[in-house]
Amino acid sequence: MNPRMTRRTLLQRGAAGSAILTLPGLLAACGGGSGGEDAGELKDVLNFANWDLYIDTPALREKAGLTGPTVFEQFTAKTGIKVNYFVEIDDNSSYFAKVQGPLSKGDGIGRDIFEFTDNSRFPGLLVDEGMVQKLDKELMPNIGNLIEAQASPSFDPNRDYSLPWFSGMTGIAWNTKIVDKVTSMEQFFTDPKLKNKVTMLTEMADSVGLTMLGNGDDPSKVTDESFDRAIKTITDADDAGQIQDYLGQAYQGPLAKGELAAAVAWSGDVVQLLLDNPHLRWGIPDTGGMIWTDNMFIPVGGSVPTASTFMNFVYDPQIAAQLAVAAGYISSVKGVKEEAVKLDPKAASNPLLFPGEETLARVHQYDSAALNNDAQIEAWQKVLGQ
Amino acid sequence: MGSFFHRHPRFTPYLLLAPGVLWLALFFLIPLVFLAYQSLQSGSYPDFEFTWEFSNFTDAVSDYHEQFFRSFLYAGIATIACLLLAYPLVYWIAFRAGPWRNLFLLFIVAPFFVTYLVRTLAWLNILSSEGPVVGLLRGIHILDEDGQLLYSTFAVISGITYNFFPFMALPLYVSLEQLDHRTLEAAKDLYASSTQTFLRVTLPLSAPGIVAGTLLTFIPAAGDFINAALLGTPRHTMIGNVIQAKYLESLDYPTAASLSFILMGAILVALLIYARAVGSEKLTG
Numbered sequence: 001m002n003p004r005m006t007r008r009t010l011l012q013r014g015a016a017g018s019a020i021l022t023l024p025g026l027l028a029a030c031g032g033g034s035g036g037e038d039a040g041e042l043k044d045v046l047n048f049a050n051w052d053l054y055i056d057t058p059a060l061r062e063k064a065g066l067t068g069p070t071v072f073e074q075f076t077a078k079t080g081i082k083v084n085y086f087v088e089i090d091d092n093s094s095y096f097a098k099v100q101g102p103l104s105k106g107d108g109i110g111r112d113i114f115e116f117t118d119n120s121r122f123p124g125l126l127v128d129e130g131m132v133q134k135l136d137k138e139l140m141p142n143i144g145n146l147i148e149a150q151a152s153p154s155f156d157p158n159r160d161y162s163l164p165w166f167s168g169m170t171g172i173a174w175n176t177k178i179v180d181k182v183t184s185m186e187q188f189f190t191d192p193k194l195k196n197k198v199t200m201l202t203e204m205a206d207s208v209g210l211t212m213l214g215n216g217d218d219p220s221k222v223t224d225e226s227f228d229r230a231i232k233t234i235t236d237a238d239d240a241g242q243i244q245d246y247l248g249q250a251y252q253g254p255l256a257k258g259e260l261a262a263a264v265a266w267s268g269d270v271v272q273l274l275l276d277n278p279h280l281r282w283g284i285p286d287t288g289g290m291i292w293t294d295n296m297f298i299p300v301g302g303s304v305p306t307a308s309t310f311m312n313f314v315y316d317p318q319i320a321a322q323l324a325v326a327a328g329y330i331s332s333v334k335g336v337k338e339e340a341v342k343l344d345p346k347a348a349s350n351p352l353l354f355p356g357e358e359t360l361a362r363v364h365q366y367d368s369a370a371l372n373n374d375a376q377i378e379a380w381q382k383v384l385g386q
Numbered sequence: 387m388g389s390f391f392h393r394h395p396r397f398t399p400y401l402l403l404a405p406g407v408l409w410l411a412l413f414f415l416i417p418l419v420f421l422a423y424q425s426l427q428s429g430s431y432p433d434f435e436f437t438w439e440f441s442n443f444t445d446a447v448s449d450y451h452e453q454f455f456r457s458f459l460y461a462g463i464a465t466i467a468c469l470l471l472a473y474p475l476v477y478w479i480a481f482r483a484g485p486w487r488n489l490f491l492l493f494i495v496a497p498f499f500v501t502y503l504v505r506t507l508a509w510l511n512i513l514s515s516e517g518p519v520v521g522l523l524r525g526i527h528i529l530d531e532d533g534q535l536l537y538s539t540f541a542v543i544s545g546i547t548y549n550f551f552p553f554m555a556l557p558l559y560v561s562l563e564q565l566d567h568r569t570l571e572a573a574k575d576l577y578a579s580s581t582q583t584f585l586r587v588t589l590p591l592s593a594p595g596i597v598a599g600t601l602l603t604f605i606p607a608a609g610d611f612i613n614a615a616l617l618g619t620p621r622h623t624m625i626g627n628v629i630q631a632k633y634l635e636s637l638d639y640p641t642a643a644s645l646s647f648i649l650m651g652a653i654l655v656a657l658l659i660y661a662r663a664v665g666s667e668k669l670t671g
Contacts, residue, residue, distance in 0.1 A: 093634040104432050121637075129432055196532075238620075245537055245619045259515050374430060377636055385620025386453070386631040 049114040056326035092120040103131040108301015119205035119292040142315035166329035170290040173265035185214025197261035205366035222370035291363040425643035442644040461607035464546035468554035480562040545613035554599035561595025
């Protein structure tokens with residue numbers, strides 16, 4: 001038997017067979033949906049999607065020297081609502097790609113709260129495209145504890161849809177085995193000691209924002225000129241062989257091992273890395289650093305009262321202090337430092353966790369309008385070679 | 387049912403085909419149609435409109451020909467490297483390993499018990515500038531003091547070669563293992579030297595394995611993006627990285643879709659040329 005003949009015959013019959021299936025019917029069947037019909041009811045379960053190491057897990061509580069039940073357990077004890085916690089966000093864009101399909105059709109995703117970072121384009125898109133629901137502020141007396149600096153972000157000027165979970169800062173981390181100090185962006189881009197030994201973050205707002213500050217431009221008001229200047233600074237350094245690569249969190253290992261001299265890095269990562277690597281330092285360059293915030297949203301289909309009740313609970317300074325001390329990130333709740341002093345005076349004096357006025361004055365938010373500028377996104381992707 | 391097919395045996399193939407056809411229709415054909423539809427849309431997220439936007443294709447080629455070229459170059463070199471590494475190895479296993487054959491085959495497949503990402507991350511350590519390989523090469527002055535292996539074309543191609551090696555080795559093994567040893571004895575009886583036997587008997591008889599291995603290695607390697615992302619720099623990005631960035635970062639779904647189509651088309655053309663060159667009967671044995 002000639003096997004090729006058989007295969008061809010099979011293909012022909014296969015083609016005939018597949019014609020029986022009609023396209024529209026199947027497409028409809030694929031749609032499905034977990035409707036938003038019960039968005040108005042208080043439920044006894046809260047489905048919460050979050051990033052890793054971003055909550056007071058028993059292990060993190062122990063490390064931070066906290067005793068007693070976790071925040072989730074305290075929430076359940078107080079309200080009777082159980083929390084299903086999903087550690088499923090590890091990157092804003094991949095998570096958005098995952099949820100945007102159902103949300104854009106108005107279908108739920110089985111989550112009551114999820115988070116996006118304000119230095120990505122997604123918070124703006126979520127609000128503009130109706131993928132998220134308004135908070136029920138009636139249920140949230142503690143919303144008054146939100147610090148002034150966070151009261152009016154451009155993607156949600158009245159905080160109708162979102163509340164900060166944690167913030168972090170972007171600056172430069174370096175390894176003292178290779179370089180004593182990295183104090184400026186100029187040094188980062190030109191110091192021969194750092195040649196082919198620095199990395200930048202793949203997030204546009206982090207890398208471009210920090211570079212703009214180095215150029216004397218304001219990253220909170222991005223213009224085409226200031227953006228182009230920043231891109232030129234980066235590509236010049238890249239062409240000169242200064243920059244080794246652009247990474248996500250993958251800079252941590254090489255930096256700790258001393259293969260990298262310096263990297264554009266997040267403050268929170270360094271708090272954890274310092275435990276095992278006394279040679280690491282993190283600082284805000286002399287021209288300033290960036291600050292970003294992860295925001296909680298209620299996706300379409302999620303239960304607004306359940307989610308609002310939870311958000312209200314974590315905006316109690318006494319609860320917020322436990323979260324901040326255990327997770328090691330910056331809280332946006334008023335009075336949190338005073339509560340943290342009671343829990344752990346040492347943590348309360350950590351400037352990476354509770355930055356003072358002086359530090360906060362030196363960090364800037366990236367212009368949220370520029371985050372959706374397609375031409376600039378393209379230009380940044382070109383720097384990344386893609 | 388049973389008696390129907392008994393009375394009409396010509397319908398039996400359709401019944402046997404049904405599950406596979408259904409599978410392909412659901413998970414290949416329909417997504418493909420959707421992808422084609424998306425590749426001809428214009429606009430920006432989320433308001434794309436179907437406008438027969440053929441310029442998506444021409445723009446994609448003119449903007450990203452470099453990454454396309456790199457994908458095919460890297461995948462091609464990695465495929466040849468896989469073949470050159472795998473052939474002697476599986477030849478030895480098939481002809482000389484005797485009772486240990488299955489154990490050695492297990493060794494080839496063993497890395498697959500670990501996920502793809504972790505296997506690639508392992509190469510970050512293997513090629514690291516503080517690692518043993520670079521240390522040795524610097525010691526014997528193949529690399530100079532500051533020389534490094536990571537973040538280079540070499541690193542990306544090594545990663546691809548390593549990751550797709552079993553796809554080359556296993557089909558090769560099957561074809562060599564099935565080889566009728568009497569043909570080799572016959573060659574010897576007819577005074578062929580061992581080189582002649584290899585070139586004129588073993589190699590041609592193992593051609594189906596080479597062809598199958600080449601396809602199974604080259605096709606996924608050309609679309610790979612993990613190796614370039616982890617082991618390379620922006621100077622080593624492949625077309626898979628561009629598609630991923632278009633989809634995730636730029637939210638430019640039409641361009642991502644048209645790039646995917648171009649990649650599929652280009653691979654298909656490459657296969658046709660390959661099939662012409664080696665003779666299509668080799669594809670099926």
